[in-house]
Every structure is written in structure tokens, then in C-alpha cells.
Amino acid sequence: MHDALMAALRTVNDPELHRDLVSLGMIEAAELGGGVARVKVNLTTPACPLKGKIEGDVREALLKVPGVQDVVVTFGAMVRAPSQPALPGVKHVVLVGSGKGGVGKSSVAVNLAASLARDGAKVGLLDADVYGPSVAHMMGQGAARITANEERKMLPIEAHGVKFLSMANLSPAGQALVWRGPMLHSAIQQFLKDAAWGQLDYLIVDLPPGTGDVQLSLTQTVQVTGAVIVTTPQDVALIDAARAIDMFKKASVPVLGIVENMSYFVAPDTGHTYDLFGRGGSRKLGEQFPLLGEVPIDTDVRQDSDQGTPVVLAHPDRPAAAVLTQVARNLAGQISIRSLSSLPDQLTVV
Numbered sequence: 001m002h003d004a005l006m007a008a009l010r011t012v013n014d015p016e017l018h019r020d021l022v023s024l025g026m027i028e029a030a031e032l033g034g035g036v037a038r039v040k041v042n043l044t045t046p047a048c049p050l051k052g053k054i055e056g057d058v059r060e061a062l063l064k065v066p067g068v069q070d071v072v073v074t075f076g077a078m079v080r081a082p083s084q085p086a087l088p089g090v091k092h093v094v095l096v097g098s099g100k101g102g103v104g105k106s107s108v109a110v111n112l113a114a115s116l117a118r119d120g121a122k123v124g125l126l127d128a129d130v131y132g133p134s135v136a137h138m139m140g141q142g143a144a145r146i147t148a149n150e151e152r153k154m155l156p157i158e159a160h161g162v163k164f165l166s167m168a169n170l171s172p173a174g175q176a177l178v179w180r181g182p183m184l185h186s187a188i189q190q191f192l193k194d195a196a197w198g199q200l201d202y203l204i205v206d207l208p209p210g211t212g213d214v215q216l217s218l219t220q221t222v223q224v225t226g227a228v229i230v231t232t233p234q235d236v237a238l239i240d241a242a243r244a245i246d247m248f249k250k251a252s253v254p255v256l257g258i259v260e261n262m263s264y265f266v267a268p269d270t271g272h273t274y275d276l277f278g279r280g281g282s283r284k285l286g287e288q289f290p291l292l293g294e295v296p297i298d299t300d301v302r303q304d305s306d307q308g309t310p311v312v313l314a315h316p317d318r319p320a321a322a323v324l325t326q327v328a329r330n331l332a333g334q335i336s337i338r339s340l341s342s343l344p345d346q347l348t349v350v
């Protein structure tokens with residue numbers, strides 16, 4: 001009967017990876033007892049954007065097998081590392097960049113990290129926006145100070161299920177750090193390599209805006225899975241975003257997708273939607289990059305940040321939070337696609 005179940009499961013494709021669940025090695029167990037088929041599917045990320053669809057397709061396929069009256073699908077998840085993991089213990093480093101400042105890059109980075117962690121992934125967040133580190137404040141840990149373990153490695157601070165490091169937690173509160181190029185390079189190296197990140201599925205890196213030394217230094221320091229570009233819809237922001245895309249291209253960093261932030265505003269009193277900056281402009285950046293989501297302007301995004309809890313956790317039902325959650329899942333899906341496209345045709349079959 002196991003064979004019959006597996007044969008049926010071979011007809012179910014992962015909708016994003018376009019290969020069947022069996023050859024992808026995603027079926028951990030499949031058994032039939034008392035007319036009930038019990039299947040455990042191991043997803044390629046706990047933040048799988050298409051979990052519901054996979055469950056429906058598995059159910060439909062198994063109900064066609066003679067003797068199956070009911071189907072129980074359970075899920076596990078294991079994020080697969082690329083052939084060359086980014087850092088020891090860290091599977092994927094994802095850069096969050098923007099061409100220009102103030103487009104909401106840090107807000108997106110923080111909410112991506114919190115959302116992936118809430119979905120069950122092991123997540124780190126590195127604030128490499130050394131000129132304006134805001135992650136610590138947005139995580140409600142502006143006053144925390146970084147300590148070291150017995151191996152003299154920096155211990156990331158933990159909040160909202162995310163481990164993070166920020167320059168803001170090194171310097172006395174409210175004081176700016178003045179860094180020059182080589183110091184910046186070594187500071188970022190240390191944050192990446194001399195920190196006790198432990199086991200991480202995703203290390204999200206909030207880059208400084210623009211296309212300067214820090215961004216390049218990072219792409220040369222570790223094997224990066226890819227970059228997310230945050231932009232707003234107006235032409236000036238898009239021109240700068242195109243420049244950032246070009247920088248990543250030259251550094252051989254794949255662009256995993258675009259996030260259009262402050263895309264539109266829904267008036268709370270009338271429900272009217274206003275495209276303040278000309279919504280949808282990021283599609284002009286080219287069809288070749290997935291649009292991970294269009295995030296509306298929502299005062300809760302700012303207020304929750306100021307109060308130290310990302311909006312995806314503080315107000316998950318707000319439209320902006322729902323989009324940001326979907327952006328995180330779409331990103332996780334893109335990372336799975338990237339990691340699996342480099343794997344052989346046939347993986348372990350149970």
C-alpha cells in the first residue's frame with residue numbers, strides 16, 4: 001500500500017518548484033491504516049507560501065487510491081542549505097537593500113525577520129546600516145548591550161524570536177559612531193564571523209541605503225543567497241533602485257525580489273484607496289524580478305516600530321502586516337527555488 005500511496009504522491013507537484021513531492025524528497029512518511037492515509041510532508045521552508053495548496057493537492061491525489069477514505073496531512077520543514085552555506089551554521093544570508101534612504105528598508109527587514117521566525121524558521125538579523133542603525137530600536141532593544149561568550153564571540157541579542165546584532169547596541173545610546181571605510185569593513189566582518197549566531201535558516205542583513213562600500217564589502221565577505229530590493233513607487237526611488245540592482249548584478253548577487261513599500265494608502269474613514277506615489281511603479285524595474293509584495297502606508301507600521309514590536313506581530317490583522325507576512329513567505333519560496341535548482345534531478349526517496 002505504501003507503494004500505491006507513493007505513486008499517487010508522485011503525481012503531486014510542488015507548485016513553486018515544479019517537481020513532484022517524492023522526487024523532491026519531501027515525503028517523510030506515508031502509511032495507510034483503517035482507511036486513513038497519513039502523510040508527513042517536509043516543506044523546504046516553514047514559511048511556505050503554498051502550504052494550503054500542497055495540502056489540498058495531496059489530499060485529492062490520495063483520495064483516488066483504492067482503500068483510502070480519509071487523508072491526514074502533517075507538515076514538517078527543513079530549510080535546505082545551498083551547496084556552499086553562507087557561514088558555518090548559517091544556511092542563507094539575505095541582503096535587504098534600497099537605492100535611496102527612507103523607503104522603509106529597515107522596517108521591511110525587521111518585519112521579514114519577525115515573520116519568518118513566527119512561521120518557525122531560525123532567523124538572525126544583522127543591522128549593517130551602520131550610518132543609521134535602527135533595528136535595535138525597532139526590536140524594542142535600543143538599550144540592550146552586546147556581550148561576549150567564553151569564546152569571546154559576540155552574543156546576538158534576542159527579541160521576538162529573532163537573534164540580532166546592531167551597532168546601536170555597541171555604542172553608548174544616542175551617540176553616533178564615526179567609521180571610516182576599512183573600519184567599516186572589519187566591523188561588518190566581525191558581525192558576521194565573530195558572532196555566535198548558532199544555527200540559522202536565514203540571516204537577514206539590513207544594508208545602508210545606496211550603493212557604497214558596506215554593500216560591496218558584504219557581498220565579498222560571505223556567500224550571499226540573494227538580495228531583496230525595497231523601493232517606493234515614485235520614479236526617483238525607482239531610478240535609485242535600478243542602480244542598486246545593477247550593483248548586485250555586478251557583484252554576482254541574485255536579486256530575489258522587489259518589495260514596493262508605501263505603495264498606496266487606504267483612508268480609514270472612507271475606505272478609499274489613494275496611490276500617493278503612483279502605485280505599481282516597481283513593475284517598471286523589469287519583469288525578471290518577482291514582486292514580493294506591495295505594502296500600503298499604515299500608521300501602525302511606524303507606531304509599532306517605535307514601540308519596539310514589528311507590526312506583523314503587534315497587529316497581524318492590519319493590511320500592511322498581512323502583506324509583509326506574505327512578502328516573507330514569498331521570499332522564503334524564492335530562496336527554496338534557488339536552493340533546489342542547483343540540486344540533482346532525483347533526491348532521496350523514502
Ligand SMILES: Nc1ncnc2c1ncn2[C@@H]1O[C@H](COP(=O)(O)OP(=O)(O)OP(=O)(O)O)[C@@H](O)[C@H]1O
Pocket residue numbers: 098100101102103104105106107108129132134208209261262295296297298299300301302303305320
Ligand atoms: N508601510 C509603511 N507605512 C507607514 N510608515 C512606514 C512604512 N514603512 C516605513 N515606514 C516609516 O517610515 C520611516 C522610515 O522607515 P525605515 O527607517 O524603515 O526606512 P529606511 O529605508 O530603512 O531608512 P534609512 O535610509 O534611514 O535606513 C520610519 O518611521 C518607518 O516607521
